[in-house]
Amino acid sequence: MTQQPFAGRGAIDLSALKRPAPQPAAAPAGGGPGGGPRGSGGSGGGAAAGSAYAVPVDEQNFQTVLQASTTAPVVLVFYSPAQAPESARMAEDVADLVGQYDGRFLAGLVDVDAVPQIAQVIAQASQLPQLPVPLLMVFLDGRPAIQPIPGMVPRDELNTLFNELGQQLTAQGITGRHQPLASAPGGEDENGEAGPDPRYAPAQDALAAGDIDAAVAEYQKLVDSNPADAEAAAGLAMAKILQRTQGVDLNAARAAAAADPDDVDAQIMVADLDLLGGHVEDAFARLVELVRRTSDKERDRAREHLVGLFAAVGNDDPRVLKGRQALASALF
Template sequence: MTQQPFAGRGAIDLSALKRPAPQPSSTPSGGGGAATGSAYAVEVDEQNFQTVLQSSTTAPVVLVFHSPTQAPESSQMAADVADLVGQYDGRFLAGLVDVDAQAQIAQVIAQASQLQQLPVPLLMVFLDGRPAIQPIPGMVTRDELSTLFNQLGQQLTAQGITGRHQPLAAAAPAEGEEEAGPDPRYAPAQDALAAGDMDGAVAEYQKLVDANPADAEAAAGLAMAKILQRTHGVDLNEARAAAAAAPDDVDAQIMVADLDLLGGHVEDAFARLVELVRRTSDKERDRVREHLVSLFAAVGNDDPRVLKGRQALASALF
């Protein structure tokens, strides 16, 4: 499954729903935490559909349309989505739509997507109330879902989109306490990214890593910010031509690997540097290896492609 960049499209027309949606609130209604077993997933019905979509103004909402009767396996995919989004601490909210019980919602989405009938399963990602990527029909494995969320998370960071959903199952704050918001430690780095200040973002993430080397989110942010810093203003076609003309030029190959990773061609980026490790030696080899490890950090050490990349690197080294 290839990476799909965020791209704004038309908003969904909710006027066809029979029941009026409630006024928006900071957290979608509807017992989502208990029903799905995840603090960041909610069962969607006609009453809370609009509120769920409106919460995508804070951070992306992942809608999964499934059918226990038409395609029982699709409900397992919905459960996988609900479970996986919980690993991202509010970066995503999952909305699970049982099309057997919510035929009207399925009809609205089908009409908005200019489809005669909604395919099941179907995964859609919304940002600011609009589809953010091309809808993904058909079964998606748990590993592919994890890859998708990792890629989307990288794009959010690169675009300076820092909002997070509040956990649905969280207890209400005590009187006089404020609700927890996004971790303020990351705000300076994320603000720098949003402003296009890559040098500032690198400096801020470096401070966080220096203060706590075990902070995986800061380490990943630092690695991605450095990639954005290195590739800023670089012409992709010129970089590819330079790399093709000099296959053993470490700088040229590293640049194309960085650009490939940013473009979603993660496995191509890894493979390019693994092969370069095979062809180099001594200090050059160490440099390529260290750079490849930094790309692993940017993607995320739990990503299946990183696990395969580490295996390939080990094979190339030994």
């Protein structure tokens, strides 16, 4: 992803902190049991154990953390052990979950009891009298990428959110990844530095360049060489969706599907477009109903395509589990 200046409309004004941003320090090893965040106490603290992509935020590293969103999304979690003790658990969940995406996200954990100045800056930027806690914000290119999410968010919903964001990044050709803040087992190069898995680089570079056909070919090579590679299989499935929907007019596709509910091609196209737009459950429901209404070869086509969408989203996603149950009900 092309680096952008950290400025412009919508960026957070950091002048209220009145501190220069030093160079980022490597996250120290260790941490509390269970991978939970620690209060920074204004000194930076330690990153959440078990995740190389989560760091406590204080006044000194706040600007650096936000600047990292020019590479890939930064997820800020504002929590308060004093005001809302349960909010610390949500921060722990975010820290743990982002570690499963190999650098697609960086979590910044903000203990508002320890660093109230940061909460004040965000509240002012959001035109709020006071920042609610817990609060989750996602930044890309220094600007909020989604509406802030106040209140406790269950772990499974957080997982769904990150899955959707990851899909949308892939669909837009945004493939940047954060470097780990600490060395991760099995992720070091010849210089001892951790980095993204180079196997996926050709496919990701093709997506970034807008060459969908090349991305499909690269992912296909990975799947052919290792059919058990779940990440490659998911990348191939998503790249094929992008390939099928290139140049398709959404309104025309929806009109065609509405005019003929049993047209398998028309329904599949809208399901693909829904999934790319983040409407995953709508895409699944459309094809489940198509399976329910059709028979023989048409039913097989609808079912096989739905299974392909399951692969694109990921078999561990709770929406896929529900979708599989609905498919089984439609079939039997």
